[in-house]
Amino acid sequence: MKLTVVGGGSTYTPELIDGFARLRDTLPVEELVLVDPAAERLELVGGLARRIFARQGHPGRIVTTSDLDAGVEGADAVLLQLRVGGQAAREQDETWPLECGCVGQETTGAGGLAKALRTVPVVLDIAERVRRANPDAWIIDFTNPVGIVTRALLQAGHKAVGLCNVAIGFQRKFAGLLGVSPADVHLDHVGLNHLTWETGVRLGGPTGENVLPRLLAEHGDTVAADLRLPLSLVERLGVVPSYYLRYFYAHDEVVRELRTKPSRAAEVAEMERRLLTMYGDPALDEKPELLAKRGGAYYSEAAVDLAAALLAGGGSPYQVVNTYNRGTLPFLPDDAVIEVQAAVGAKGPAPLPVPAVDPLYAGLMANVTAYEDLALDAALRGGRERVFRALLAHPLVGQYDRADALTDQLIAHNREHLAWA
Template structure:
């Protein structure tokens, strides 16, 4: 198998490579193509990737290239992990909205819209390269905002599925707590990307979520930075990103008093790249665990293995996919994040029992925003940007949407040719 990674110079990549080496029986990667326009990153990440494979006795070859045609040629699967504008643009996404008393976050709210505006056009251009040079490849998108980017790819006719590591993190956590293998934990996971709830967790065939909430609720709530009572009241475990909705004002206050996550990550990336350049380093550094993306490699290996397994056996995975009636209150072409049966022949969502009104309402509201955000990212236009902000439940005021929209466009002009001429 040949696997291509667009954005292969990311500091995340050694995490992936370590997973490919450890899980080679599940996903036999013969050639790994790292595609990235940054020569310094590409050299450093390519070098440590080769050392990691060699250290673990993996026979796979690593190709590091800035040429998409070379990297994509003959690929069986392509993983997208891009960050247009790097941590500097992310820092703006996280800090500029705070000036308007809105949450600053790279995928949620105004920052998420700015990231979508920068990212979607680039992803679509690169996806056309995939269509040209690897027409049979499956595209797996890990690029945020995953829901919006995945919908852009699907709307353009690409064979794509979105991936997030939130669900696998909970699966691994529950498995460890129960002393079972992760394959024995099945999640009832539902919502939109970064707007999800776990409504059930079957462990060895038995429903365990009520017990998990009672026995581990305090620890889980602490990691989510929410009160434990939230889990009890919802009878579900919300993703970390729900705190931006459930505790918006408190989060804004905290963020205004803190160093941005982008600044923290930028410092980590500088250290990681120095480590990657060290020819004696042949394992992924411990610092990488603080970068984020826990279990990213396992999630990617599992999903790509299911998508490419010639036996066609279906595996239960949590993915971003077309709604197609799964949530009846959304349009069929909306993209949702749910548990699904995934195989080389297709992806079928697990049927969902009716959602409580508070979940339905928030999902529908944010899904409508995502539809408008994608339209703005593809067609441009100040009015479309303002409409998307107006539709977002964390913004939703006319004057605020206009002022915030103008500020976002001014801050992102170099990434948005149409914004300069507005």
């Protein structure tokens, strides 16, 4: 089996490599190719990757290349984890929206739209080259904004599944609080990427006992603290929103916070400098502890699980993925991309039935789905008016004067990445 990681020079990659090494019985990888245009970073990450495989006795071969076409040739699956514009673009996404009184964040709001506009054309070009190299290859997208990027891939006819680590993070957290194995925890996870709620926590599978009320009664303080939301709100909701919902439920509070502290991008950039120095140490043969603070916790387990289900007849029987709605949530279009539990096999994901969704959550999902429609249209066709319409539709913007100002800012800060600007 051959897997290719596009964006293989990312500081995330050793987390992924560690998972491939530990879980080699679940996913027997014979060749792993890391593709990245940043040759110096790729050399550092590739060296550490080979040492991790060697330490754990993995027999697979790790190849590094800056040649995308060579890297995807014959691949059974291609994992996308790229960041167009790097941390410098992320820094901008997190700062200029604040000037207009809006959240600055790399995956939602105006910053998330900027990332989508930069990313979708690049990902579609990569996907076409993957299809030419091997039309049967699966594309596993971890590139944000995952929902919009995955929808672009699916609309273009690619064999694609979107992946996020929010659900597996909750699964691991809840398992620890309940004192059970993560494999015993099944989440009733519903929503869009980075706009999700855990409406049930079941033991043993989709029909198991729902212990969410007990979880909140016994550990509500811990859950609320992790979300940085009041316990009283979590109790009133009776569900566990993802931490991204704080941008919606406490928008103005978040804006005030973001204006008074360094951006997350600046923190990550410094962390990356330290990590790359560590990766260059020939004695290092395991992922460093600092990597846990970089983000993407449990990404490797989720990626291995998904790839194993798609390619090797293994993996967990049910996994949270991003895929076409196709009637799963009747209040959304069939071609909306939703994030739910699905049965995953060689033919791809099949979403499990979802009970009726409370209008409190369904309404916000429908609003953000409409925004994603317009965002994808802007990413594919360009033009100032399409960018404005997407921003006006986003619930974190929603006012014409803000949308106008944000449109000008977005274009000014991203002109080099927008072919139409």
